[in-house]
Amino acid sequence: MAINEGYDFRQTEKKWQKIWEENKTFQAKDQDDREKFYGLIEFPYPSGVGLHVGHIRAFTSIEIISRMKRMQGYNVLFPIGWDAFGLPTENFAIKTGRNPREVTDENIKTFTQQLQAMGYSFDWDRTVDTTDPDYYKWTQWIFLKLFENGLAYKDTCYVNFCENCKVVLANEESQGGVCDRCGSEVVQMEKNVWFLRIKQYSEKLLEGLNEVDFLPRIKVEQQNWIGKSTGAEVTFKIAGEEDTLVIYTTRPDTLYGATFMVIAPEHPIIDKYADKIKNIDEIYAYREEAKKKNEFERVQLVKDKTGVRIDGLRAVNPVNGSELPIFVADYVMMGYGTGAIMAVPAHDTRDYEFAKKFDLPIIEVVSGGDISEEAYTDCNDGIMVNSGILDGLTVPQAKEKIIAYLTEQGVGHQQTNYNMKDWAFNRQRYWGEPIPIIECPHCGLVGVPEEELPLRLPEVKNYKPTATGESPLSEIEEFVNCKCPKCGAPAKRETDTMPQWAGSSWYFLRYMDPHNSEALASPEALKYWGPVDWYNGGMEHVTRHLIYSRFWNKVLYELGIVPFSEPYKKRTYQGLILGEDGEKMSKSRGNVVNPTDYVDKYGADVFRTYMMFLGDYEKAVPWSSNSIIGVKRFLDKIWELQSVCTDDPGYSPAHTELMHETIKKVTEDILAMKFNTAVAAMMKAVNTIVSDKTVTKGELSDLVVLLAPYAPHICEEIWQNLGHEGILSSSNVWPTYDPAVLENRSVEIPVQVNGKLKGVIRAAKDADVEALKAQLKADERFAAFDFDAAVKTIYVPGKILNFIIR
RNA sequence: GCGGGCAUGGCGGAAUUGGCAGACGCGCAGGAUUUAGGAUCCUGUGUCCCCGACAUGUGGGUUCGACCCCCACUGCCCGCACCA
Numbered sequence: 001m002a003i004n005e006g007y008d009f010r011q012t013e014k015k016w017q018k019i020w021e022e023n024k025t026f027q028a029k030d031q032d033d034r035e036k037f038y039g040l041i042e043f044p045y046p047s048g049v050g051l052h053v054g055h056i057r058a059f060t061s062i063e064i065i066s067r068m069k070r071m072q073g074y075n076v077l078f079p080i081g082w083d084a085f086g087l088p089t090e091n092f093a094i095k096t097g098r099n100p101r102e103v104t105d106e107n108i109k110t111f112t113q114q115l116q117a118m119g120y121s122f123d124w125d126r127t128v129d130t131t132d133p134d135y136y137k138w139t140q141w142i143f144l145k146l147f148e149n150g151l152a153y154k155d156t157c158y159v160n161f162c163e164n165c166k167v168v169l170a171n172e173e174s175q176g177g178v179c180d181r182c183g184s185e186v187v188q189m190e191k192n193v194w195f196l197r198i199k200q201y202s203e204k205l206l207e208g209l210n211e212v213d214f215l216p217r218i219k220v221e222q223q224n225w226i227g228k229s230t231g232a233e234v235t236f237k238i239a240g241e242e243d244t245l246v247i248y249t250t251r252p253d254t255l256y257g258a259t260f261m262v263i264a265p266e267h268p269i270i271d272k273y274a275d276k277i278k279n280i281d282e283i284y285a286y287r288e289e290a291k292k293k294n295e296f297e298r299v300q301l302v303k304d305k306t307g308v309r310i311d312g313l314r315a316v317n318p319v320n321g322s323e324l325p326i327f328v329a330d331y332v333m334m335g336y337g338t339g340a341i342m343a344v345p346a347h348d349t350r351d352y353e354f355a356k357k358f359d360l361p362i363i364e365v366v367s368g369g370d371i372s373e374e375a376y377t378d379c380n381d382g383i384m385v386n387s388g389i390l391d392g393l394t395v396p397q398a399k400e401k402i403i404a405y406l407t408e409q410g411v412g413h414q415q416t417n418y419n420m421k422d423w424a425f426n427r428q429r430y431w432g433e434p435i436p437i438i439e440c441p442h443c444g445l446v447g448v449p450e451e452e453l454p455l456r457l458p459e460v461k462n463y464k465p466t467a468t469g470e471s472p473l474s475e476i477e478e479f480v481n482c483k484c485p486k487c488g489a490p491a492k493r494e495t496d497t498m499p500q501w502a503g504s505s506w507y508f509l510r511y512m513d514p515h516n517s518e519a520l521a522s523p524e525a526l527k528y529w530g531p532v533d534w535y536n537g538g539m540e541h542v543t544r545h546l547i548y549s550r551f552w553n554k555v556l557y558e559l560g561i562v563p564f565s566e567p568y569k570k571r572t573y574q575g576l577i578l579g580e581d582g583e584k585m586s587k588s589r590g591n592v593v594n595p596t597d598y599v600d601k602y603g604a605d606v607f608r609t610y611m612m613f614l615g616d617y618e619k620a621v622p623w624s625s626n627s628i629i630g631v632k633r634f635l636d637k638i639w640e641l642q643s644v645c646t647d648d649p650g651y652s653p654a655h656t657e658l659m660h661e662t663i664k665k666v667t668e669d670i671l672a673m674k675f676n677t678a679v680a681a682m683m684k685a686v687n688t689i690v691s692d693k694t695v696t697k698g699e700l701s702d703l704v705v706l707l708a709p710y711a712p713h714i715c716e717e718i719w720q721n722l723g724h725e726g727i728l729s730s731s732n733v734w735p736t737y738d739p740a741v742l743e744n745r746s747v748e749i750p751v752q753v754n755g756k757l758k759g760v761i762r763a764a765k766d767a768d769v770e771a772l773k774a775q776l777k778a779d780e781r782f783a784a785f786d787f788d789a790a791v792k793t794i795y796v797p798g799k800i801l802n803f804i805i806r
Numbered sequence: 807g808c809g810g811g812c813a814u815g816g817c818g819g820a821a822u823u824g825g826c827a828g829a830c831g832c833g834c835a836g837g838a839u840u841u842a843g844g845a846u847c848c849u850g851u852g853u854c855c856c857c858g859a860c861a862u863g864u865g866g867g868u869u870c871g872a873c874c875c876c877c878a879c880u881g882c883c884c885g886c887a888c889c890a
Binding site for chain 2: 175176216217220221223224225227229231247248249250251262305329330331332333335336337340341342343344348349350351353417418419539542543613614615616619620621622624626627628629630631633634636676677679680681682683684687748749750751752754755756757759760791792793794796799800801802803804
């Protein structure tokens with residue numbers, strides 16, 4: 001397009017999007033000689049509302065990095081796909097009476113158009129869709145591997161259940177006691193459900209964090225979620241019975257201070273001794289009450305401990321033989337440790353409150369606190385007292401000694417515990433991967449034979465979950481009834497589907513070889529492309545998708561399917577974009593920003609650049625369109641530079657330092673995800689050059705290359721206008737800076753007297769003090785100071801010159 | 807309760823990690839252009855009693871020098887949570 005007409009983004013952006021598509025500019029080449037770079041974004045859920053600004057912020061970072069890497073000569077894999085199974089689509093289908101397949105296809109179409117209009121450099125030939133049978137065939141295949149290796153099992157226990165969505169939830173989906181999807185309170189329900197043994201991988205998932213480059217906050221949150229603690233299991237005999245009560249504690253050193261025991265309401269010992277417990281009716285009533293409380297209520301009642309003493313059972317302390325009463329209380333959870341604790345009120349706040357309420361003895365065993373006021377929980381300064389063999393020891397010494405003693409006596413041992421629970425894996429819904437399992441009356445649970453995969457979702461008329469909390473699939477007889485693959489007897493299929501997280505737990509592997517019909521991906525492709533070099537996504541997935549996919553990858557690694565144990569070398573995150581009111585964007589608040597409005601008005605280049613200029617990438621930022629005009633002016637300025645451009649292929653002397661400085665800043669800032677300051681540096685360079693009213697072809701070319709990752713369309717156009725051959729986006733043209741240019745230049749050195757700034761002088765970077773002094777004496781601005789009288793002179797070359805004059 | 811983070815002009819945010827606080831952008835003011843408005847371009851823009859002094863949530867400390875390090879406090883945000 002003609003330079004003097006001004007820049008028309010509508011025409012130019014379409015033009016280049018078409019050229020990129022036709023030339024397959026962004027196609028990743030398998031087994032190429034160039035160094036590979038695999039950049040990954042969290043593939044979107046194609047919802048009906050389309051792309052939102054959060055997507056743009058999340059995607060543009062890796063987009064910029066991928067574009068830079070391509071122009072640095074890397075073979076880049078930057079793929080896109082659709083995480084398309086899930087409740088919103090299903091609910092929408094139910095509401096409108098449409099087929100979820102149809103709705104999904106429509107949404108994918110919208111998303112594709114919107115993403116292409118952003119000019120993203122995805123390799124569209126590798127697009128995956130988790131709802132495509134060719135894809136979920138392999139999701140089911142991985143499930144079978146898990147099942148065959150004992151990592152998927154069925155068990156009856158209390159699970160999180162959302163009464164609104166009518167679906168079982170994993171712990172990761174019900175954080176804070178509310179449903180991830182609808183926000184309603186989660187209740188505990190006893191159900192027979194599928195679990196994946198993620199807990200068994202706790203230690204491996206923790207250790208793996210040592211070998212990856214994840215931002216610290218991500219590691220911390222995963223560590224918290226896994227929740228490792230070390231302590232001891234101690235066996236208490238039940239007085240007069242053969243049975244024992246095993247407890248877990250992190251403070252075995254306080255064993256002599258135990259004055260009672262507490263077990264969870266669901267503890268099996270209650271049923272076992274039902275006929276010996278005199279107040280069993282009262283205990284059962286308490287258990288029923290506890291069941292009714294959801295997690296939210298339990299937290300609310302933290303300060304108000306409740307419980308019932310078991311009349312008829314007592315436990316014996318293995319170190320001193322004292323008999324202790326046993327209580328049932330809901331502050332002890334069946335799901336953690338052994339579901340039973342020894343209570344040491346003197347040194348545990350919860351036990352202290354309970355003891356006060358029930359008027360139980362409090363025995364101090366660590367000195368240093370005032371137990372008449374509150375529990376003394378400190379482990380550092382105290383000395384053991386009233387503790388037999390432990391008296392006089394410090395807490396750490398006492399821990400070590402008591403564990404050794406318990407082990408020797410056969411009544412205890414060191415024990416590590418993890419908070420993370422096994423992953424509840426089935427959902428009572430239609431729009432998910434069918435679980436490929438058959439229940440045979442003779443053989444039990446049997447996997448669907450591999451050659452029968454994919455086990456397709458049957459077409460149904462009604463997608464509604466049933467009133468009994470069973471999957472809609474359970475009502476389709478042709479699907480349910482089948483033959484046992486082992487013995488041929490009539491059998492029934494599992495009718496629940498997998499959770500939304502299943503398809504996303506391995507999609508990054510499929511991108512490496514998306515059309516393979518023989519394997520989830522070929523070993524060569526996995527070896528060449530894996531692992532992912534840089535993965536960016538939201539903090540909200542750190543204790544969900546990110547931990548699930550690391551788990552699946554570790555299993556696949558151990559089975560020899562995948563050649564790397566950690567799937568992601570580097571993981572970063574983007575801050576949330578809040579509504580203009582500073583609140584989280586949501587439909588109900590009415591503060592949602594539609595990116596399309598801005599893309600239509602200013603173009604994709606301006607919008608992408610503005611999103612990155614908005615602020616610190618990792619921080620939450622309220623949306624504001626106030627300064628988007630500044631980015632438009634910036635792009636217009638660089639466009640206008642074409643009219644004052646000379647044919648000189650190099651840099652003019654006046655701009656050499658500026659160019660090298662800008663190249664360094666932009667290159668380094670992109671890799672550090674400081675996208676805002678890279679834009680600022682380019683603006684500064686352009687402003688300087690604009691005010692000089694002349695630019696060389698060499699300068700403008702390099703500026704355009706630096707800007708291309710942010711604003712690729714306008715840069716391609718200028719690049720072409722400048723007479724360069726080929727497509728900028730796939731050319732190996734990223735400029736490098738010459739450190740010598742930046743080293744040798746003169747610098748401005750602030751001159752201080754007694755720490756107060758008096759002025760600035762220009763000097764060589766490595767000038768010596770005497771030379772600078774001479775320069776100052778000759779400078780009339782500093783005539784008032786007698787530098788020779790300085791008691792002390794501080795000189796940091798290139799940084800500061802400070803005279804202390806009394 | 808435990809863990810992590812943040813606090814800088816009217817606004818979004820910079821500051822090479824101890825060395826010119828406020829880069830860059832918005833906004834605002836003045837000017838140019840225009841019949842006018844918009845758009846665009848130039849100049850200015852932390853505060854004040856404008857030589858100079860005071861300024862990075864508050865109070866102290868270390869240092870020639872502190873947004874940066876240390877101590878205490880205040881206010882926001884995030885994560886986990888009767889986790890034994």
